[in-house]
Amino acid sequence: MHICFITNEFPKEGFPHGGIGSFVKTLAVSLVKKGFQISVAGINYTPNNETEIVEGINVYRLKKSTIKGFSWYFNSKALNEKIKQLHKENPIHIIESSELGLAFLSKIKDIKYIIRLHGGHHFFAESENRKINKWKGFQEKRSFSKADAFIAVSQYVKKHTEQYLSYNNKPIAYISNPIDTDFFKPISENESDNKILFAGTVCEKKGIRQLIQAFPFVKKEIPNAVLEIYGRDWFFPDGTSYIKMLKEKELPKIEKAAEDVCFKGAISFNGIPNAYSEAAVCVFPSHMETQGLVAPEAMSMEKAVVFTKLGPGPEAVEDYKTGLLCDPYNPKDIAEKIIWFLSNKEKKEIIAKAARKFVVQKYGLNTIMDQNIVFYKSLLKSED
Template sequence: MHIGFITSEYPHPKVKQAAGIATSIKNLAVALVKKGVNVTVFVYHQNESGIVQDEGVKIHLIAKQTYNLFTWYFHRKFIQNYVNQVVLRNNIDILEAADWTGITAFMRLKAPLVVRFHGSDAYFCKLDGRKQKFKNFMFEKLGLKKASAYIAPTTYAGVETQKIFGLDKTKIKTIHYGLQLEHFENEFPDVYNRNTILYIGTIIRKKGVLELAEIFNKVITRNPEAQLILIGGDSSDIKTGESSTYKLMEDIFSDKAKKQVNYLGKIPYQKVKEHIRNAHICVYPSFAETLGMVTIESMAMQKPVVNTSIGWAQELIDDGINGFLVHPSKIDDYSNQILKLLKDEKQCSQIGKAARQKVELLFDIEKNAEINIDYFKSILKA
């Protein structure tokens, strides 16, 4: 079998961008290659074109094109033509793309298309309570309607996307993202920096970072030793027009809290893993995810996680057993849960061990790659 992924991001030094989508695609791509599947990745919107190999995966870099008019249409057709040439030349059996921006709208591809719900603009607008631009909605709907089948990383994401776009629910299968678990070992889970609270993710309103600032203000009043470390790129704020969401966080932090906050921005991934290993607890108070890779990465490294209580997170964490679920708008409840964990190292250890077991059960990429292969085969037989 030969599978092609169409994406705007992938973890490689020559690729412009790599975030959660990129990580999940690479984890799957590498696992598929190990199982004897040929994998080609088409990464569009790049600075220059080229072909590189990485861990058995062939990566086609497709340079961004500009046109005087209707770039949104002609660029898609350019990607379509490029992909189709490689599909025919290399006998690619099936293609996969993301729902975000509806990149496959207007494309006529030479292989069956599967769309994975990494999170459409429509999905996030619904969770955020924002109005979506009609053009963006139509692009995403057209892209989805062209697919032969769909994959959702959580049942919640599948149900919500199905309702938004009126999709055939029988064509949606839930397959969780997975981790290469050997890359997330923690030999000494009881060795960490006490009172260190870690957040990883874009500094953006929908991730609950403004609520996190309020939560930390509460924490610091009762635990002056607490420290908050933030890792991730800053973003503009859609509601206020502020160019920096971190600036909005700074306006919320109390004077005491500001002294105990360390914002590191974007850092190399190996250093991110070190920060997870060194953290006392990890917090992800997001309002909008499809799954949340950093949550399962933190759980894999035996960290107690305080997550959101919204839909998708209930499929990752069993509240009170292998993590905690608190709605980010409940500032007192969220801060109280953090404070309890900072005081109780025995509970942190128990939760961390149970978290690792949950990840091994549901998010092992070796197991989930087999589920993907079987599903791809079923689509080709249909």
Template sequence: MHIAFLTPEYSHPNIAQSAGIGTSIKNLATSLHKSGNNITIFIYDQPVQEIINDNGIKIHRVKGKKYKFFGWYLYRKHIQKYCAQIIHQESIDVIEAADWTGITAFMHFKIPLVIRFHGSDAYFCHLENRKQKLKNFWFEKLAINKAQAFIAPTIFAGEVSKRLFKIKGKEIQTIHNGLDISEFENKEPGNFEKHTILYIGTLIRKKGVLELPEIFNRVRNVLPEAKLRLIGSDSFDIKTNSKSTWELMKNLFTKDDLNNVEYLGKIPYNEIQKHIKKANACVFPTYAETLGMVTIEAMAMQKAIVNSNIGWSQELIIDEESGYLVHPSNHDLYAERIIELFKNDSLVLQLGKKARERVEEKFDINSLVIANINFYQSIINPNKKTT
């Protein structure tokens, strides 16, 4: 097969923007290519127009364009025209797009379109209990209507998206995002910096980072030597219109606690593993997610994790077996779980070992790629049964 992905981000040294979507697509694309399939990546809203050959995977950077009027429509049609040309030239069989912003709303392809629920604006607004702009919902709904089928990284994400967009008569297949677990080894899980908490992800309200100052304060009331390390891009805050969520966070820490907080900002992806290895515990108190790639990466590296307990998280971690699940607003219990880990190294190793086993069982890309291939084949040849 020849499979294409239309995406706003992708994990590659030349591409500045890449988070969970970019990482998950990169993992899948690489595994699909290794399985003998041709892969083309279309990345839109790029600063330059160029084609990159990434070890046999062809990456098309589609330059962003400005229009005086109707840019939301005309740029989508520009992307469609470019993709259609390559689809014809390269005999691409199926194209997959993300749900975010409904990028395919006004696009028409002669091949099947699959949408993967990485997380639409409608989905995140629903989880955060905030009102979505009608225009944004309209774009995403139009895009959903044009897709032949859907893939959800968790049952939770699929069911919520199905309700929000009133999807009927079309298949929603749950296939977890995966990673190449051979690239996430931790040969010394017992070697870590005592009493160090690590958060990795964008500093944004929906990720629950504004809960961390209260949680951290409760931890330090018991263990004053505790440290909090934060890694990830800063972002605009939609509720307060602040340009910096980090500035909001700093105002929530006590002065004494802030002395034990280290914010590294965004760092190269290849440096993140060393920080995961050094952490005593990793925390992900997010309110809105579809799966959480960095959580899986930390689990693969045998880290003890305190995660959100909302919906999708229950498909990642078995509470008290492969990590802890706690609601982000429950500051007392969240801190209590962290303190438990800090006081018990054998518990840290036990949870970390089970976390690794969980990833090997559920999130190994080498197993998940087969499910993806079978799904694409069923869409391309709907009358042909796959095994």
């Protein structure tokens, strides 16, 4: 079977990538090991074409158009041409993208087109209480109309997406994103007893501002606590930096505690486990997630995790059994959960060990990979 993933986020050395990129690499590598042919096609970060083989995956990064107002057209044209070429050389059976990814793809007979619900424009517009952008909303509806099937990474994202977009009576499966529990495994000797870690895009919806506001409450109880923030910057529509805003507006508010807040910048995929391993507590107070990868990744490493109680948080963490759930809009609540872990080391260790067992069972790579393969094959079988 030949599967082609459509994404611009496949990890590339020296460039930031998001959760979708991590997901595609993790699943694609495991599928290659099972004998599947895997291609990844997307638009490059730079204005040139690049092709490489990454752990058996054929990765095609296409030249990025810089023509203002028409870049979407030329990028889509390049992507369509590449897919046609790949299909001619070795027939593609499945094409998979995230919510907007099929909008301008030309459908080819005999290929099944799947949308995996990672959290699209309508989904996050609801969670962030903002208006639908007409252009993005149009693309998402157009993309959904072209899909032959859907995969939801959590029950929450399925229910909240269907309030705005139709699945058009097409097959839909619930399959969590996988966690490579051999890659994310315990490295206990690195752990610091006072380090609090955040990882993810540094933006409002990840709850980082409230985490910074929570930090002085933590320092009051745990004076030697430090907060390390890993992740790429986010930029406002006018091009200004979110991290710069935090440094200029939020850090002065927490006064002396700001001395122990460290922005570490983006981190490579291979560097993530080492960063997690050094933390006493990993905190991800997201305002909204579709599933969230960072929480189960850290849990897989037997780390104490504070995750959001909103959205799919309770699907990923059982409160006081595999981690702690917090109100991401309440800095005092975030602080209380961090302090609880740092003050209850024996209970923290029990919870952390239970967390890994839970992740292995629910998000284990082999389990999730098998679920995906069964679904892929069921779609192709329906054509027979």
